[in-house]
Amino acid sequence: MTELEEYYNKFDEEKRLGRRHGQVEYITAMKYIHEYLAKLENPKIFDIGAGTGRYCVALANEGYDVSAIELVKHNLGILKAKNSTVKARQGTALNLKKYEDNSFDLTLLFGPMYHLFSFEDKLKALTEAKRVTKPGGYIMVAYCMNEYSVLTYGFKENNIKACIEEGKLDDSFHVVAEMKDLYDYVRIEDIDKLNEAAGLKRDKIISTDGPANYIRQILREMDDETFEMFMKYHLSTCERADLLGAGAHTMDILQV
Numbered sequence: 001m002t003e004l005e006e007y008y009n010k011f012d013e014e015k016r017l018g019r020r021h022g023q024v025e026y027i028t029a030m031k032y033i034h035e036y037l038a039k040l041e042n043p044k045i046f047d048i049g050a051g052t053g054r055y056c057v058a059l060a061n062e063g064y065d066v067s068a069i070e071l072v073k074h075n076l077g078i079l080k081a082k083n084s085t086v087k088a089r090q091g092t093a094l095n096l097k098k099y100e101d102n103s104f105d106l107t108l109l110f111g112p113m114y115h116l117f118s119f120e121d122k123l124k125a126l127t128e129a130k131r132v133t134k135p136g137g138y139i140m141v142a143y144c145m146n147e148y149s150v151l152t153y154g155f156k157e158n159n160i161k162a163c164i165e166e167g168k169l170d171d172s173f174h175v176v177a178e179m180k181d182l183y184d185y186v187r188i189e190d191i192d193k194l195n196e197a198a199g200l201k202r203d204k205i206i207s208t209d210g211p212a213n214y215i216r217q218i219l220r221e222m223d224d225e226t227f228e229m230f231m232k233y234h235l236s237t238c239e240r241a242d243l244l245g246a247g248a249h250t251m252d253i254l255q256v
Contacts, residue, residue, distance in 0.1 A: 017054050020219035020227065024212035025249060026054065027231060028238060029110070029140075032206065032253065033059070036106060036138050043137075046104040048093045048129060049111030053079035053086060056108075060084040067104070069096070093125040102134045110142040110251075117177055117184045119194070126198045133256045138203065141252045146185040148213065148248040149175050188245045191252055200254040206238045207247040 016022045033055070037043050043064065047056035050068035052075050060066040061084060069091035070076040079088050091098065093112035107129045116122045129139050150173050154160040163169050168176055175185040188205075195202060212219060212234070222230065237243060244250060 019216075020222070021209065021212040021216045024219070024231065024234060025209040028206070028208045028235065029055070029142075029251060030058070031235065032251065033106070033108070033140065036140070036253065037064070040105045040137070043105035044103065046099070046107045046132060047086075048096070048107065048109045048125075050079060050086075050088065050108075051075050051111055053082055053084070053088070055110065056086045056088070057082050057084040060086045067099075069093075093128065094121060096128045096132050099132045101131055103132045105134055105137040107133045107137070107139045109139060113141060113186075114144050114183050117179055119197075122194055123197050126194055126200070130198055130200060130256055135256055137256050139200070139254045139256060141191075141254065142208070143191060143250050143252065144183055144185050145245050145248060145250055146173075146175050146187045147246055149183075149185045152214070188250075191250070195252070195254065200256065203253045203255050204239060205244060205250055205252045207244055208238070208249045208251045210234045210238055210243060210247045213248040 017026045037045075045056070045059055045064050045066045047053075047059075047066065047068040050056045050070045051072075053068065056066045056068045057079065066084075066086045068079065068086050068088040070079060070088065071090065071092050073090060076088060076090055079086065089098070093109065093116075109125065109129050112125050113122055116125060126139075126141065129141075133139055150160075150169070154163055154169070154173075160169075168181075170176055174187065177184040191205070219227065219230070
């Protein structure tokens with residue numbers, strides 16, 4: 001069993017997206033998923049790295065034709081136990097050979113980029129997603145962002161000196177992650193380089209959680225009316241260029 005599998009055998013992704021800060025990410029992502037599905041006729045959806053099926057099961061329950069792959073058997077078991085119409089199997093984002101070219105209209109690549117550490121592997125995952133997506137279709141790609149990691153784990157949790165001493169940050173404060181770290185972190189310019197190498201054109205890029213992960217306790221203590229107001233604020237600002245990259249996650253929306 002890999003370190004990643006051991007991690008996800010213990011980590012409760014379902015619970016994370018159910019908490020207030022996770023709800024911000026989930027509500028925002030689903031808003032844009034539905035926005036782009038509305039542009040497509042009888043769309044087929046592919047969820048690469050589907051986790052426990054938080055997105056793909058919800059979409060299948062809405063009546064969409066959904067396929068999914070997930071690397072971690074534990075997560076896949078939870079997904080399948082939901083008894084949805086999702087056609088799910090075990091697999092990796094780096095090898096989608098079981099799927100034909102131009103098979104899907106909307107492809108979600110929400111988890112894999114968090115755990116791929118080399119440019120080459122990230123590019124391979126992106127080009128595989130492109131291959132199975134129909135021309136004119138869309139790929140939505142999620143990334144963990146560099147500054148959130150530096151500000152929270154580095155400064156807020158007082159690990160910054162150790163990170164520098166251990167070579168976990170370069171001179172520009174860009175995270176230098178290894179496989180044992182489980183997560184990798186990027187900046188907007190890193191994402192741009194991947195898109196250029198893959199020959200993909202961005203339609204838009206958003207911050208799916210904005211400031212939510214910085215104010216988790218505040219969000220938990222909000223009454224429902226205030227949280228609704230926060231969501232209205234977030235959804236009205238999540239495409240702003242001056243906020244991109246500051247949140248924990250971004251979602252890059254690419255047209256094939």
